[in-house]
Amino acid sequence: MTVNAISDGSRSSRTPRYSSGGDWRLEALIDRLPLRVGGAVSYLLQPKSRWVRIPAGVLLIGGGLLSFLPILGVWMLPVGLALLAEDVPAFRSTRSKVLDWIERRRPQWLSPSSKPNKPS
DSSP states (O other), rough: OOOOOEOOGGGGTSSEEEEOOOOOHHHHHHHHHHHHHHHHHHHSGGGHHHHHHHHHHHHHHHHHHHHTTTSSSSHHHHHHHHTTTTTOOOOOOOOHHHHHHHHHHHGTSSOOOOSSOOOO
16 A cells, blocks of 8 residues: 655645545545635545544534534534545445536636635
8 A cells, every 4th residue: 555645835834644545536636625614624634534534524424414413514524534545445346426517517626725714
């Protein structure tokens, strides 16, 4: 298994991300997140964070299924599935198909953001 370190020169304050998939589209989407959220996602994608990533993915999926409650929402479901895709091979093909769809239908989501994200 190879580990790819990807860092962006414009985001020197963020630590490099390590993703077992190494998909540039996923990295581009993470770069569009606010700095604090992007840092958390980067931490969860590191191989050493597996024991945090799996429970976080399961909890996010559960929160997505309970989206009728306040604070919880449907947005939690795809985020949880994307986190679990790092460890569950069956979810990787689905994540790849979703990223293919985004690349075809919403290419502006993969382009660098025009303004730097504000720290949250």
